[in-house]
Amino acid sequence: MQTYDIALLLASSIIIIMICLPTVVWTLFLSTDISSPIYEKKMLSITIVGGVILFVFNSFGFFIISPVSYIVFVLFTYGVCNLFSFAKCFTADFQMKVSSWNIAKLFIIVGVILYPFSLLATSFVEEEHFIFYFIISMIYFTLLVRVVLNFIHYKFSESSNREKRHEVVANVQILKLDYPMSVPSLYNADLSLHFMMSEKRDQGIILSDGTNDKRFASNFIIIFISWFIFRLLRSFNATGDKWKDLIHLNQLLRESDGNEILICILIGLVIVLLLYRHLSPILVFLILTGIFGRHFPLIDKGVKSGLIESHFVYFGLFIFIFYNCIKVFYYNKIYIKKHEYNDPLVGTKLVLYMLQVFEIFFGLLFLLLQKPENVLVTSLSLLHMHLIIPLLIQNWESLGLTRMQVYIIALWIGQASFFIHGNSNSLSTVQINAGFVGVSSYRPVLHGILIACHTFGSKFLVLLHTLVVILTRKRDILRLYMCIRCWWMLQLLTLTVYVINVTLQRHHLFIWSVFAPKLLYEECNFLCLMILTVIVYLFIKITNCFSK
Template sequence: MSSFDTPRHKFRFKRDALRYDFITRDNTPNLLKLLETDGCLSLVKVESPTVTLPRIKALTTGSVPQFIDVVLNLLNTESATDSIIHQAVRYGKKIVFYGDDTWLKLYPNIFLRSEGTTSFYVYDYTEVDDNVTRNVWDELSRNDWDIMILHYLGLDHIGHITGPFSPLVKPKLQEMDEIVKKIYDLTLSENRIILVTGDHGMKDSGGHGGTTYSETRVPFLLLGESCSNDILSQSDIPLIISTFMGLSFPSNSIGKISTKILSSIKLEKLLYALNYNSLLLANKSDVCSEDIIKASDMYYSFLKGGDSSGVNEIVSLYDSCLRRMNSDLTHHSVTQDAVSLVFAIIALIYCLTGSILTILDVRNGIYSSEIIMFVIILICLLFKINRIFVVIFCLITVLLTINNLKQTLQHLFGTKIHLDIVLILSLNILHAISMAASSFIEEEHQIWYFYFTTFLLANYNKNNNIQVIIVLFLFRIIKQLNQTGDKWAAEPDISQWLLLADNSLYLHVLYIVSLVLIGIYCLKSICTNNLNKLITLIILVLIYSLKIYSPNYIILGQTIWYLIFINLAVTFKINILSLINTWILISTLLYRPQNLILIPFCIYTSRILSQRIESELILTISHLWLGNALYFCQGHSNSLASIDIGAGYVGLRDYNPVYVLLQLLSHTYSLPILSNLLLLYHCNNINVWNILAVFRLLIVFVTILISFVQRHHLFIWSVFAPKILLESSHTLMLLIQILIHHAFVFVIKLKKKNKFNLHVKVSI
């Protein structure tokens, strides 16, 4: 398409987390005024997952990224192949870039000049944008570039920290509005186009990654050309830009051009672009091959004779076919390796049955064969072992699984099991089966709330019923602390009320009460010596100062981290209590003030459960339910948008993927981990890990199996894939807990053995 007349300069002004409803008279008055005379505003539908890296890929390649890009977004390791950036370079265009350094990872050594800013340090929403803006004015004084790409991050960071309704949002939008206006005025005499869009939106709670309307609807503003408003997919944008600039379309694109936005270009060029677009998609889809042939014949006849009487029909045919092919390709853009998925499912069945046998004491040994199985799985999947080997290994695994099932059934039929155990086990299995429905995944918190409260009521007829009443009363309140799920996530909750400026006193009181309760428990029940107690007290005071008065004070955050590990070192005796103390302090440091009350509630409820339940299995399951219920009370859901990114940066000056990931996982799964540690303290039996592992494997197995069966479901990327990712990370955290506990047990045994050997030598 090099025959097109191309503008000398094109600005691409990208705002991270720019919701469509942010474009208003109050927030962006200059933009809307310019659009009245020299541009248009279109609505862009964004595909899931709504995180930065896959969305940049969609904006530049015109393809639909895979869900694995969520992980690659965090690791920032992937580079793109063919895209509008590559096509522009091939046509001799020189590009400058400033903003999110994800672009520099995707497109290394491509830009004439560039400066990246880290997209992950969310507490910075000022310098991260100022660093972009200061380069803009220098570039406008130069004339050696053709395309300028700007990716501002401040709005996204504000959303992660304080949400879209924060008083910081409007000034930030007005700041960006002024910058666009200034760029427009300074380049008014040039043949240029200015585009403003967002990679994704922002959930009402502040995050992104899910599929809510506010996350998947962003604006597309075009200044400098006469055009009409339209509704687009994000994959359409590269083709629109390519058409304006006279570039070839990215080869992997499944997007379609918009005749409304391209209404200002010459008819010949529009028809050429439509024909080019249709041929590109026709190589990937045969949805309307006959209409494409008809439209192409009419187009070639037009080129030969110049008769424009049938032009409207040509445009209509092309436009209709492009929409149908785009819809078909988007629907089938999800590709899975069926053999690998079946392999993983069979292996999980084997691990599940093997773990059950370990719990039932049918065999000796813990996790040995299961660990070997996971190692073989990883080798096969990572190194793409020959399919014949995979099939043979699957057959061997099936035989081993059948043997495990045989032993399990023989043991169960010969053992008397109480009715209450059968009921509780059935409820866990029922929960796993419920994952087959997308609505049950979206509203999973309702299941755990019901299970937990029902279990407490079932234990009401024992002694000290006042304790059960207290727990039920408190739980009724804290489950309204953070709205979660899908249907009611945007409804007002206690946390939003506490964060209002007029209610800051109540927030302070609640935070102080939570810290005092945590301090009382740690100082009286956990701390083993006076030095341990003193450091714990200092840590809690410093955490209060950090969270209330100086949340961005990096040195203070680092000091607290050092003190936590010093506190563990001065415990002298490493045991389950020292681990509980350390974990409580870490969780307290990472938590937002309004959520801290969940920690003392978890401690108190665990104590009540341990006093009233004698069965090890039922006590383990009750703590499992407690941890899951509080996980959702904290505001989490099965949407990636509910992850509190800000918790990953406590005490960090810049983005470090290892530290950020560890802090994010620790914050996200802090309450399930705390309930496991409290369970281990009350139960003091290593077999609880086996029980927890079985139920963890069960939910992972069912989730993977259901996702495999429904891999062509409409909600595979928006519901089932995020569920697999979250359950996998939960399983990873459980595995880390098991390994750490076994390491401590090994060290303790080693110390006892050394003491015994020393005693023998002294006696001799």
């Protein structure tokens, strides 16, 4: 295969996408009143014509294809259609119109379809982090829009239902005097209205006593803060080849006199202590003290500075695991058997506790392996996932998402966290020195494990925390299987498409500098997901044995 065949392959794939994607979009996401066949044909023709125009203009501009321009055009057309639809909401049928405004689903489906095919080009592989930065940021924006529209919908529904209730009560009072036999039917109408409000209240749409206002406000604030933290994290490390010469925050911290790094480390350790204080807070505090001593040792020993502190952290992590394992298999088992012997969720609670212990253990180990300027990055990344993932899992229905889409967002957040920590699809960004933290002799297996934990630990932590939140909210092991199966589906799709791509482009000029390292990273992601699956499976089997 010659190099010019790549452009033909990409052009043919984009043409197929230009035909299939609008059909999927206009079929799945348009509201019922404007999804007639005539309307869909108009939108389909407008989108295809617009895509052809963009293709022609980009060809004249010496760009062979520009799929990003076409995708933006599709999203813009869809957004304009929903904007006009939303404008009509203030006149009639507010609820049906607002339900159609959910562009977050569009971004998720477009991301799932186009992400594997974006890896066919070297530029997309080198700058893959921008894809996840863009998708995650736009999902946050659309979720904020969704929360605002839900709040407006709630206010309109509250006022209209209040008027209906007052009208029914007034009619009942009048007919009590004139037509006593009609009163039961009116009472039934009032009762049906009450049941309708109760059903919406159970779905999380309408709450009472001002609770809904607080819920909308808290959701908006959490999403906005998560978006702000995510945008701040992007500025710490520069990855990829584009804008590599620009100054980033970690570079400024390295060039400072040390006081700024000290403040950042203290802030980061305080954040981690607040997040992990629910299990063995004294041990967690001592381990964090050792992590601080590793970066600022009390005794300067030259090359071996921080070695004793690192050994102290490893010993503290061992004590943490040993103590909590005893607590799980003896104390918790006896307590649960004594007080909740007939509870069918005994095994689920033990699995949840073991996952929480392993999450804290791995999070502290990952924090130990970081460079001084990356401690705050790791802490903010942990805070970010502790804010947004519980919100998505708890409020997925009110946000207009499905469980599968929430799991996909969690996987993308993990992949974005991988790039946030300074990693890329190049082997040059692998931190070899992380494998020698607290290790004074040459042990290749241990070095490899520590380097792997440092490189892929951020994504692993996000996936692990997602499983913990799922079990915390819904004590159902089947939800874990559903989530892991969704991740496997996406990972296998990406890996399959990319292996075919590498096979077809094995004679490409950048096969060893771009495509081969990315294939290695995808295989490592596959391995990380396999390790996570095995860990969950072992925890479930162990708890089933001890809970009998």
